Amino acid sequence: MGQPDAACYASFWGGFATLPQNYAPHAAQVTQALGTERGEAVMFLDDGSIYLNGKIVFVSLQRFRHKVCSGKVCFLCADENSEPTKEHVIPDWILRKYSLYNQSVTLTNGTRYKYKDYVVPCCWNCNQFLSKNFEKPISEVFEKGFEELKSYLISGEATRVFCWLALIFIKMHYKDNFLRMERDKRIVCGSIANDLEYDWGEMHHAYCLARSFFCDASIDYKALGSLGIFRIKLDSKEREQFDVGDITFSNTFGIRIGEVGLIACFGDGGAVLYKLNQLFLQKLHGPLNFPQFRELIAQFACCNLHLKNPPRLSTLTDKILGTVSIVCTKRDPEPIFYEFKPEILGSLMTTLLYSLMKNNVNIPDFEMRLKQGEVSFLFGNDGNFLNNE
Numbered sequence: 232m233g234q235p236d237a238a239c240y241a242s243f244w245g246g247f248a249t250l251p252q253n254y255a256p257h258a259a260q261v262t263q264a265l266g267t268e269r270g271e272a273v274m275f276l277d278d279g280s281i282y283l284n285g286k287i288v289f290v291s292l293q294r295f296r297h298k299v300c301s302g303k304v305c306f307l308c309a310d311e312n313s314e315p316t317k318e319h320v321i322p323d324w325i326l327r328k329y330s331l332y333n334q335s336v337t338l339t340n341g342t343r344y345k346y347k348d349y350v351v352p353c354c355w356n357c358n359q360f361l362s363k364n365f366e367k368p369i370s371e372v373f374e375k376g377f378e379e380l381k382s383y384l385i386s387g388e389a390t391r392v393f394c395w396l397a398l399i400f401i402k403m404h405y406k407d408n409f410l411r412m413e414r415d416k417r418i419v420c421g422s423i424a425n426d427l428e429y430d431w432g433e434m435h436h437a438y439c440l441a442r443s444f445f446c447d448a449s450i451d452y453k454a455l456g457s458l459g460i461f462r463i464k465l466d467s468k469e470r471e472q473f474d475v476g477d478i479t480f481s482n483t484f485g486i487r488i489g490e491v492g493l494i495a496c497f498g499d500g501g502a503v504l505y506k507l508n509q510l511f512l513q514k515l516h517g518p519l520n521f522p523q524f525r526e527l528i529a530q531f532a533c534c535n536l537h538l539k540n541p542p543r544l545s546t547l548t549d550k551i552l553g554t555v556s557i558v559c560t561k562r563d564p565e566p567i568f569y570e571f572k573p574e575i576l577g578s579l580m581t582t583l584l585y586s587l588m589k590n591n592v593n594i595p596d597f598e599m600r601l602k603q604g605e606v607s608f609l610f611g612n613d614g615n616f617l618n619n620e
């Protein structure tokens with residue numbers, strides 16, 4: 232059995248447990264300009280964006296919706312003068328490491344798309360920036376395995392990793408602006424993002440996090456959200472050691488790379504981790520297999536959907552100092568959750584697991600029971616963790 236959390240799990244930003252005074256109300260993106268004007272490098276653009284020291288440090292929701300999501304500008308700098316080339320949605324080092332170029336990702340509409348073509352518009356400078364600040368340092372730590380990554384997070388690099396996850400999450404959804412809902416060209420349809428009615432207001436915070444290194448923003452760690460790292464069981468029979476699962480409407484994202492699984496909720500102020508720690512995370516005392524990791528993504532997403540009082544998240548710009556900060560403010564001392572609805576978990580579990588597991592399980596009425604939230608790969612009927620070591 233061993234220590235409950237040492238072997239496979241570490242948590243960050245269970246903010247409510249230790250810092251409830253910093254918790255805050257309903258999610259809304261607010262921009263304020265502080266200080267008196269010195270005037271040299273600050274410009275307020277017509278769409279509410281803020282230009283400071285040669286770059287757009289705050290991309291307003293309007294600009295995000297109409298300029299960035301239309302693909303006319305580089306998705307990172309959002310500058311009209313940018314000359315976008317291409318940036319892989321799933322980082323190039325991951326595609327190389329697991330020979331994924333000719334494999335396919337499953338899109339939100341259930342269709343498949345080749346990883347090698349899964350790219351977004353990004354200018355050369357921004358591409359280099361992302362490589363230097365995210366892909367290079369993070370890939371080097373991943374190369375060294377789970378323990379090294381855990382130490383990396385604990386040593387103060389959790390913000391970098393969290394913003395990197397926000398970046399991939401945003402790129403995946405942003406790309407859906409340019410992919411047809413229906414592959415059959417004879418069918419009249421819009422983009423996946425349009426037809427599934429993505430809420431860009433809800434995703435704007437993750438976008439701001441993804442850009443935070445680019446605009447040198449300081450981030451209140453509670454403005455990040457929940458992050459868990461889990462050890463994944465390596466299985467020689469596996470087709471690939473890479474997996475990605477996201478739940479659009481609950482701002483939840485999970486990625487598995489080798490023996491490391493990371494799950495993030497964006498903008499919940501740490502509420503999800505706080506709650507799941509109380510419920511069961513400490514019981515996970517062994518490495519997770521594929522369906523267990525996917526179930527955990529569903530649990531994070533489900534918990535976020537049940538959160539009644541998410542925090543208020545703001546981007547503040549100080550014109551004098553030329554700084555940007557992303558902060559989280561308080562409404563209630565404790566997170567409050569709606570009464571648990573098992574069918575919500577069931578619906579998320581079905582999305583993440585049904586088609587991949589239907590031929591691999593021996594569970595009567597699997598589809599129906601999965602939908603009703605009655606199937607668990609993590610815990611047995613006695614509530615104990617199903618250790619697969």
Ligand SMILES: [Zn+2]
Pocket residue numbers: 305306307308309310313353354355356357358
């Ligand atoms: Zn750019």
